[in-house]
Structures are given as C-alpha cells and as structure tokens.
Amino acid sequence: MSTQVAAVGTYPARESVVRPIYEQAAKLDRLGMGLLRLGLIVVLCWIGGLKFADYEADGIVPLVANSPLMSFFYHYPAPEYRPYMNKEGEVIPDHQQWNESNGTYSFSHGMGIVIVLIGVLIAAYPILPQVSAVGSFLLILMSLTTLSFLVTTPEAWVPAMGASTHGFPYLSGAGRLIIKDAIMLGAAVVTLADSARVWSARNP
Numbered sequence: 001m002s003t004q005v006a007a008v009g010t011y012p013a014r015e016s017v018v019r020p021i022y023e024q025a026a027k028l029d030r031l032g033m034g035l036l037r038l039g040l041i042v043v044l045c046w047i048g049g050l051k052f053a054d055y056e057a058d059g060i061v062p063l064v065a066n067s068p069l070m071s072f073f074y075h076y077p078a079p080e081y082r083p084y085m086n087k088e089g090e091v092i093p094d095h096q097q098w099n100e101s102n103g104t105y106s107f108s109h110g111m112g113i114v115i116v117l118i119g120v121l122i123a124a125y126p127i128l129p130q131v132s133a134v135g136s137f138l139l140i141l142m143s144l145t146t147l148s149f150l151v152t153t154p155e156a157w158v159p160a161m162g163a164s165t166h167g168f169p170y171l172s173g174a175g176r177l178i179i180k181d182a183i184m185l186g187a188a189v190v191t192l193a194d195s196a197r198v199w200s201a202r203n204p
Contacts, residue, residue: 037125037132037191040139040184044119051112054096057105058086062155062174064107069145073107079154118142122191129198136192143185149178 050056062085064070065078084098099105121135150156156175160166171179 033190033194036187037122037194040187040191041119041123043184044122044139045116048112048115048117048119051108051115054099054105055086055088057108058095058099059088059174060108060111061085061099061102061104063146063149063153063178066152066154067145067149068152069148073103075102115142125191125195125198129195129202133192133195133199136188136195139188140185140192143181143188146178146181147185150175153178 061074061081062078065074065076065081071078081102084095086092086095118135118138121138122132124135125132153174156172156178157168158166158170158172
C-alpha cells in the first residue's frame with residue numbers, strides 16, 4: 001500500500017517537470033512554419049538555379065523522357081537517351097550535341113525558371129499571402145508530378161544486374177531523390193493552408 005502511495009505521489013512531481021517543456025514546445029509552431037516556408041524557398045530557388053547547369057539538365061533526362069506528362073518536350077523518345085548519359089562532371093562533346101538537338105538544355109532552363117518562380121511566389125507570404133498560397137498550390141502539382149516518376153522511370157529502381165536486391169522496393173540514387181518529394185508535398189499543403197488562413201483573417 002505504501003509503495004502505491006509513493007508511486008502516485010511521484011507522478012504529479014514528474015508531470016510538473018515535463019509539462020512546462022511540452023508547453024514551451026507547443027509554442028514553436030509559428031517558428032516551425034517560418035522555417036518550413038524558408039526551407040521551401042531556399043530549396044526551390046537553389047534547385048531551380050541549378051537547372052541552368054548542363055549536368056543537372058543531363059540528370060533529369062530519364063525522368064522527363066519516360067514521363068507521359070512531359071516526354072513531348074524532348075525531340076527523341078525514350079530510351080534513345082541511354083547511350084548519351086553523362087556522369088556528373090563528365091564532358092563528352094558528342095553527348096552534349098545530342099542533348100542540344102534533343103532540347104534537353106532549353107527544357108531544363110524553362111523548368112528552372114518555373115521552379116524559381118514558385119519559390120518567389122511562396123516568399124511573398126508576409127505581404128501577399130494569397131500569392132504565397134498560389135505558389136504552394138503550384139508546388140503541390142510539381143511534387144505530384146515528380147512523385148509520378150517513380151512509376152514511369154526505370155532508372156528510379158535498382159536494375160537487375162545479378163544482385164537479388166533489384167526492382168521494387170529498392171530505390172536507386174534517382175529514386176531516393178524522387179521519394180523525398182513526399183516531404184515537399186506535405187510541406188506545400190501545410191504552407192498553402194497557413195497562407196489561406198492568414199489571408200482569410202486579413203479579409204473577413
């Protein structure tokens with residue numbers, strides 16, 4: 001009996017220590033939202049800017065060429081790109097010429113402008129939350145498109161080259177980059193809701 005009383009007596013004491021910590025943590029939601037939005041802006045502007053680099057344009061060729069939604073931007077159908085793939089940092093003039101004729105670089109530049117624009121729209125949150133909401137909505141569409149590459153891109157999975165670990169669920173390097181857009185998708189939904197809430201509060 002005394003043991004039970006002692007155990008019950010220690011519970012309020014333990015709670016009195018833990019509760020203030022959780023109460024302070026609960027106040028971090030606005031800071032977290034700001035960091036989340038800032039992270040999206042940095043990533044979008046950075047990745048969008050990299051779309052003007054040839055190595056980045058080369059890297060997205062399998063994703064775009066195999067996508068029913070985007071393959072029409074290229075001049076040559078999949079899998080004609082495979083002999084012309086470059087490693088990052090590698091320069092092969094013949095491969096560059098093929099990518100030029102394929103429209104690889106012009107498409108990548110256009111995509112870079114779109115991605116940076118989405119980042120700028122989201123950054124308008126303090127002044128124009130309704131514009132930021134549009135940016136978040138566009139990011140949702142972009143993330144869904146990127147995630148669709150998991151279904152359409154063979155290079156998203158480890159190829160069957162002898163090892164038993166190939167195909168689904170074994171993501172390749174490209175696949176591991178794609179799956180991260182699931183986080184981007186969730187962040188876009190959260191920032192969209194927050195921007196819409198702020199605009200609604202300002203315009204009752």
